[in-house]
Amino acid sequence: MDTYQITETKNCAPVFELPEPRMSGGMPLMDALQRRRSHREFLGGRISDQQLSELLWAAYGINKRIEFRGKMGMRTVPTAKNHQEVEVYVFLPSGIYLYDALENTIKLVCEGDHRASAGNQAFFSEAALSLCLVSDFSKMDTYTEDKKAFYSGIDVGYVSQNIYMYCASEGLATVACGSIDRDLLHKLLMLKDARAMLSHPVGGLEIS
């Protein structure tokens, strides 16, 4: 494990091991629900590797290592037929990475600072990082095209809400953004039978 903060460094590596996420604690659920809000201003403050690990775990991590419907590991979110078709990409200063929840790592997909490309609004370049939620339709092969479009949207919504809840609990700013350049993202992420659904910039929150 590198000692520097992967959330801040410009150096990229093919694989980063994330610190073990704390899977307990945080703000009481009802308090976090009270605080959940969309924020579009991001302070320059840091997000630690520990927070990144916990953000990803809250969003789409493994909360039970059992096999069910052909998948090893159950998630912090439900997915239709347990397809687990959502993929979470992390836009950091050093590159774009793909979250591997079973291994608790992020894997390099594309080098360089592409944070401004995660969404169409100017605040994406101010956020410490962004998560892009992608639906991998190749993992929903038992569904018709209609069902893929319908259920993938619902499944991504759960991941988005978990991101909101973790950010509320940690005092971080985020907003779900559907206004994204899908053609650009599909090229950057080299997507084939998949669709970029939502992006979530995440950063420091101004206390008002």
Ligand SMILES: Cc1cc2nc3c(=O)[nH]c(=O)nc-3n(C[C@H](O)[C@H](O)[C@H](O)COP(=O)(O)O)c2cc1C
């Ligand atoms: C599917 C979805 C897409 C959204 N897309 C955008 C977006 O592209 N840009 C943006 O600034 N906010 C976006 N939002 C945030 C909404 O504008 C926001 O949730 C709404 O105004 C209610 O505010 P609140 O989240 O603070 O309760 C989106 C929200 C959802 C659920």
